[in-house]
């Protein structure tokens with residue numbers, strides 16, 4: 001694998017997509033010609049299935065497998081080929097979203113659900129080289145989501161508290177890969193910090 005994989009993670013409304021959009025317009029980042037992508041994927045068979053699952057009362061285990069199928073498709077069709085051809089890939093959500101969200105949705109059904117979901121990915125996923133965790137209190141992010149207009153079934157403060165804690169745990173377990181960002185700051189200062197750290201990383205590697 002020659003290219004570098006960078007991921008943006010965090011709870012709903014933490015500002016990942018806003019920053020991803022700004023990064024796409026940043027001339028210094030553009031110079032590296034990164035491939036911008038996201039999970040769930042858009043416009044694919046698996047992405048469409050995930051979208052329907054999110055909008056309905058789908059069984060949580062079935063949902064895990066749909067998200068994971070979408071990840072497999074994303075890897076095979078976009079991420080792996082791009083990395084193999086030496087490109088930088090920047091993904092808005094990736095496997096850590098599954099660990100954090102499905103780790104919580106399945107916590108009463110599976111013993112050690114977080115490890116279970118992580119194990120499901122072992123041997124075939126590609127671990128990111130750098131992950132930004134957009135950390136924010138769910139009270140703030142849910143309010144932002146409300147202002148955005150749409151509401152997904154995951155946008156509940158209590159649920160997102162657990163997801164946030166899981167993300168922070170993942171970051172604490174892998175400090176070499178994760179950079180935790182204070183996502184309550186302004187979009188401009190977050191974009192500046194993320195862009196600087198990406199450029200530092202890409203120039204170093």
Ligand SMILES: Nc1ncnc2c1ncn2[C@@H]1O[C@H](COP(=O)(O)OP(=O)(O)OP(=O)(O)O)[C@@H](O)[C@H]1O
Nearest residue numbers: 011012013014015016017018144145148185186187
């Ligand atoms: N730093 C910020 N300060 C205040 N508002 C913000 C900030 N970043 C984003 N927003 C606003 O919050 C809302 C959610 O932002 P955004 O869609 O970027 O979040 P997200 O992390 O991609 O969410 P999701 O994962 O749920 O799609 C949007 O209305 C956006 O304009």
Ligand SMILES: Cc1cn([C@H]2C[C@H](O)[C@@H](COP(=O)(O)O)O2)c(=O)[nH]c1=O
Nearest residue numbers: 012039040067093097098101102152154
């Ligand atoms: C990849 C992934 C996502 N989710 C959740 C997180 C969000 O609530 C929705 C959709 O994501 P978006 O960024 O708001 O479009 O799905 C999840 O539970 N598990 C995953 O693996």
